[in-house]
Amino acid sequence: MKKTTFAFFCLFCAAVLFGQYSYYYGKNKIVRQAFPWKYADTKNFRIYHYMDDPELLGRVAREAEKAYEKLSSLLNVTIEEKTPIIFYNKQTDLEQTNLFPGIIPPGSFEGFTEPVGKRVVIYGNRSSEDLGRLIIHELSHSFENAILYRNRSLGMFDFNRPPLWVMEGFAEFMTDYWDSFSLMTIIDNVLSDRIPEIQENGDIRADYGNNRTPYDFGHLMYDFFYEKFGKKGVRDLLYSQRRPALVSKRRTFLEQFNFVPKTFNYEFKKYARNRFKTFIGRENPEDYSFIIGPDFPFAYSFSHQVSPGGELLAVVTVNYRTYKIEIILVSLKDGKVIKNVTPGYKSTYDGIEIKFVPSDGRSFSW
Template sequence: MTKKIFFLFFLLLTTPYILDAYCFGKNKIQTRSYDFKIVESQHFRIFFYSGGEELFKFAVPVLEEAYEEYKSVFGIDFDNKIPVIIYNSPKHFQETNVIPQLIEEGVGGFTEIFKSRVVVPFTGSYREFRHVLRHELVHVFQYRIIMGKLRSSLITATVFRIPLWVMEGMAEYLSLGWSRDAESYIRDLAINNKLPSVEELGYYGGYIVYKEGQLIYKYVAENYGEEKIGEFFNILVFRRSLDEAIKKCFGITLEEFDKRFEEYVKKNYYPLFKEFDSPSGLKEITFHNKDASYMNVAPALSPDGSRVAFITDRSGRTNIVLYSAVSGRKLKTLVKGAKTPDFENLHMLRPGVNFSVDAKRIVFSAQSGSGDRIYIVSIENGRVEKSIKLDVDAIYTPVFSPSGKFIAFVGIKNSRSDIYIYDLESDTTIQLTND
């Protein structure tokens, strides 16, 4: 019992990928059986099933290359092979029995601490698949060091809290280096003077700990050397104090480290002020500070430009709403997500809403039951006019053709992401690409 409590406590502290997946009191439904096969490489045991053959072939060299990199960074090696479980789609991933808790759509992968099991889905992007594999493998090395230091005393685990930016920023930097998404995100925060200090960041969660944490390790690598990254983490786990670890590793206090990091940010981003003009002539129609929304995504303008439909989480659930593009006033809620089996997930992280040419309908994809469906919904009354189930593992960003007779969409099947055309009149599907 103690071991289970510690597992949940520690994982919730250190792994935001799984943070939102712990929803107790709900049942996880499996809609299919998985005929897992096992392939072993030098350092890994990879589990995959039918349709995932290309995924494991891709994963092996990615993981082995990352293993050699991280072995050098952390200064440790593994006696046993690391298990990696690959799912062909996010929906299949949500049905995993590696953990009993529900996994929300925003969870991109996770690492189970005691058995060092890495569990990842394929989302249609091999670039992202590579990133998540490398990111989660960093956690495997981190957990091995932490468990090695804390094995003698569970009491230490309840006292010592590693800041999330330490864990996730390191996983992002080692898996990606510096990236365009991090650059644009940090640039926006820096120019608007909203970047928290290193000490303040320790109290944050969410996306910012990944990206500012990534920047902190970039700063460390550029100013103290790449070798200091692994050294810092080992010292931090041993000393159980961020201030003490920084003092031992870099020879300065946390306060001085913070000051130098702030100067680094100013030198790199403040000159950009003169390169950007503040936008003008824009109308803001969502106000997250007032309506308690966190994500307002996938805006779609009606053909005449008078209305805009988008996905929002302001009600605590994901809904599709319709607004006036002229007045900014809400007109109606078209779709209420997560309330019925039809709209379990509206794909907030890869969303797509599209108007028909006559502006009488919208089309979008949503998770329903065993997989995704394409839905056509009436603008007038919000009723589902058509629900389309197709033989693919996932469906994203459907759009109407100008004639309204066809729908183009991105479909994932057998480890590949391709473009498909669905004929509304004949109820047939054509695969346009085979990449």
């Protein structure tokens, strides 16, 4: 009876898990070519690839083993089986993968780690430094699964996963790298007193932020734990998220470190302000100049070009009324918008998708 109940429970979990992909049912993923897959083994990995560049293959292998040693040393964890790495040459190749059940929009992500098949999927037309950061980021999730679920395939049935900042913050922390835009965003939030706060359930609440907030502030929180508690603090933070059983309640890290939300938020804000204190005493640019930029309905400035005479500035911006990208001319004297050069410009065709209906026939005109 117990086995039957457990089987029905597993079927229910699988149905709920893959229900999110029902939108894509009947929509074929375009596979433009069949890749001539082969594999190469290292001490801890089996690398599936189709590249003809032995130097690149060696680079992937070295970066993977270096990442493994770094993670294993920090967490005191070893993964007994070889971890499969599925390596695509470029992003458009990755978009054709069947390892991800949904459609992958162009540029949506750089790789992923399966909680079930234990495979790390990445693409590699990038610099050596960027490749190394991507590998250790994705491999960090594999080690997280090993800690949280012991048997890593159980992750697919966990409907009460740790907060996103815990998982992605650790992966970003292990890269030892701050993207310039992410760091700028962090500094701006700290100086503006817009630091996300930890709630009773251990997740963050951010009144201001975007989809990068769990990644970037999660990264900063791991920096905080590392400086305050050392390597053991990072390990304890991850182990605090482990549960005795899938249906049991997950504890928050607050209990592990004898924090309550109020005391943690106080200590974390103090750490963040002290870390970026050199920016606090700087003078305001407005004391010596005035802001040249488009006012509402325009926002953001992506690119600039000053006219030969120095009176006008051409700016690529966003029109919030039409939600379109525009090119406008701005006066350098007072910042007023002189002219919208591209009214009605649309970004509809930036990423063209051609869809065929078989009943319409086999031909189309362009």
